[in-house]
Amino acid sequence: MSPNALTFALIALLSFPGAFTAPTQNGTSSQNIILRDLARPRYFGAAMNTTFLFHDQAYTKLIQTQFSAFTPENEMKWEEIEPEPNQFVFGPADEIVKEAQTLYAKVRGHNFEWNNQLAPWVNTSLTAVELDRALQNHITTILNHYRGKLYAVDVVNELISDNTPNETFKQGIWDTKFGEDAIPKALTYARAADPHNTVKLYINEYGTEGIDSKSDALYNVVKGFLADGVPLDGIGFQCHFGLGQVPPTLQQNLRRFTDLGLDVAVTELDINIGTGNPQNATAFALQAQDYWTVVNACVNVERCVGVSVWGVSDDHSWLPNGAVLPWDKNKQPKPAFYAIADAFQGKPKPGLPTDN
Numbered sequence: 371m372s373p374n375a376l377t378f379a380l381i382a383l384l385s386f387p388g389a390f391t392a393p394t395q396n397g398t399s400s401q402n403i404i405l406r407d408l409a410r411p412r413y414f415g416a417a418m419n420t421t422f423l424f425h426d427q428a429y430t431k432l433i434q435t436q437f438s439a440f441t442p443e444n445e446m447k448w449e450e451i452e453p454e455p456n457q458f459v460f461g462p463a464d465e466i467v468k469e470a471q472t473l474y475a476k477v478r479g480h481n482f483e484w485n486n487q488l489a490p491w492v493n494t495s496l497t498a499v500e501l502d503r504a505l506q507n508h509i510t511t512i513l514n515h516y517r518g519k520l521y522a523v524d525v526v527n528e529l530i531s532d533n534t535p536n537e538t539f540k541q542g543i544w545d546t547k548f549g550e551d552a553i554p555k556a557l558t559y560a561r562a563a564d565p566h567n568t569v570k571l572y573i574n575e576y577g578t579e580g581i582d583s584k585s586d587a588l589y590n591v592v593k594g595f596l597a598d599g600v601p602l603d604g605i606g607f608q609c610h611f612g613l614g615q616v617p618p619t620l621q622q623n624l625r626r627f628t629d630l631g632l633d634v635a636v637t638e639l640d641i642n643i644g645t646g647n648p649q650n651a652t653a654f655a656l657q658a659q660d661y662w663t664v665v666n667a668c669v670n671v672e673r674c675v676g677v678s679v680w681g682v683s684d685d686h687s688w689l690p691n692g693a694v695l696p697w698d699k700n701k702q703p704k705p706a707f708y709a710i711a712d713a714f715q716g717k718p719k720p721g722l723p724t725d726n
């Protein structure tokens with residue numbers, strides 16, 4: 371900088387200090403922290419939602435600066451993308467894929483085989499043969515449409531039962547019609563539509579983050595699939611946690627899945643302070659610690675490929691009252707944001723306000 375420019379900058383800074391300030395923590399301006407850079411070689415992702423993209427400027431700015439992977443929050447779900455048989459509505463999902471490409475970001479497709487957000491015509495009045503054709507056509511058409519544009523896809527979403535060990539697969543249309551073939555069918559159709567293996571095929575699940583009966587069920591199912599040659603590349607661990615509820619066995623659990631030769635990813639992270647709890651400095655510091663713990667677990671597992679948060683800012687979360695995300699409702703970074711940055715850089719867990 372020339373002496374003149376330096377003088378000018380100093381005068382400007384002294385005259386308009388507000389114009390140069392951004393939220394800081396320990397003297398680091400949030401403007402200098404770009405999580406997508408700090409995450410490397412992993413990605414830092416978010417669920418992206420076309421209701422807000424380009425309609426909320428501050429949201430869009432965060433999307434465009436902080437993330438290197440995107441999951442359509444709803445736009446690729448069956449009811450949105452194939453509302454009528456073989457009538458595909460790609461517009462909103464295309465918008466997300468296009469924006470991701472502009473940002474050189476990855477796209478995680480979400481999702482094909484799930485019991486929720488199905489189109490009304492996908493119901494148990496279909497015969498097993500009709501449902502089978504519908505599933506194959508759905509998967510094949512979407513993967514053809516997005517050929518070369520997806521990094522990964524949640525082929526299967528939330529099909530492990532909450533009543534393990536008594537029941538392995540969640541009751542619903544897929545289990546009713548296909549029994550234990552439900553998951554292999556979807557994965558096989560996905561691989562057949564992408565024979566060169568350009569898209570990582572995932573099973574995405576909630577409540578399997580720690581080592582317990584449900585994650586054991588998932589582990590045994592997956593192990594069986596791999597032995598049988600069912601195509602599968604990775605397991606998504608959603609990580610929707612309440613405050614203080616990150617399981618202590620998270621890292622160990624991620625590792626046992628990567629030991630099977632699979633990738634793992636944190637796919638839907640948020641930490642719910644809860645509507646009943648005060649949303650004060652202590653709660654935000656505890657929340658930051660939980661974010662740190664999850665990101666740190668991923669960083670410590672070689673084949674944990676990335677961490678995605680489920681939304682961006684507290685105002686647009688699927689849990690709008692839980693203050694669950696790293697940015698607040700005014701799109702300002704919370705302690706969780708700095709904790710994520712620390713974890714990606716291998717820095718220690720942040721303390722609580724009273725720890726000084």
Ligand code: 9MR
Nearest residue numbers: 443444480486487527576608638680688
């Ligand atoms: O965030 C999504 C919300 O906008 C939808 O209304 C909801 C409907 O089921 O799905 C939410 O996303 C879910 C995701 O697709 C799968 N895992 C749980 C997520 C939160 O419910």
